[in-house]
Amino acid sequence: MAMLRNIAVITGVGLMLLGGSALGAQGLGIKLTASVPKGDLGDDNFLDNKVGYGGGVHLAIPVPGGALVPRVDFTEYRNSDSGNARARMLQAGVDYDFYFTRTENIGPYLGVGAGYGSTKFQQDTPHLDDTPNNIFYAAQAGIMFTHHLGAELRYTYAEYKPHFSGGPAAYNSPTWNGSIILQF
Secondary structure, three states: OHHHHHHHHHHHHHHHHHOHHHHHOOOEEEEEEEEEEOOOOOOOOOOOOOOEEEEEEEEOEEEOOEEEEEEEEEEEEEEOOOOOEEEEEEEEEEEEEEEOOOOOOOEEEEEEEEEEEEEEEEEOOOOEEEOOEEEEEEEEEEEEOOOOEEEEEEEEEEEEOOOOOOOOOOEEOOEEEEEEEEEO
């Protein structure tokens, strides 16, 4: 039930970020993502660096020198070799992407971002089940080949403090994410 509440809250924040007059702007898009967990999240006792998959929606709003990018991302990780470990991340935030070409939403860029996330941690052995929330930070590099197609490499970092027995008191969850960007 907590996961549903968190999804509703984060989705609502994301829709507010994407809503209003900004929807009339160019740059509404989706991202298809492959992600590798590192740190405690990717530990061999939990996800063992198994690749996770996900997707997201974003809106690239042109600003001088780049774009503000409100975004909502979902990623799921599974490791059946480690007590059926699972982690589901839902994150909503805003990035600033600086385009080297100074052209609206085209060419190579670097960006930074921050937001709020919720992660559902589950594992059968030892029994883990909690959905803590926290702030995350991100940095990315990417390229928009055209106004409609791009690629991005993104690093995110958060530290979650789940409440379950048998696991660590806090999970740091850095991830490396590779995405294909489709923009409309």
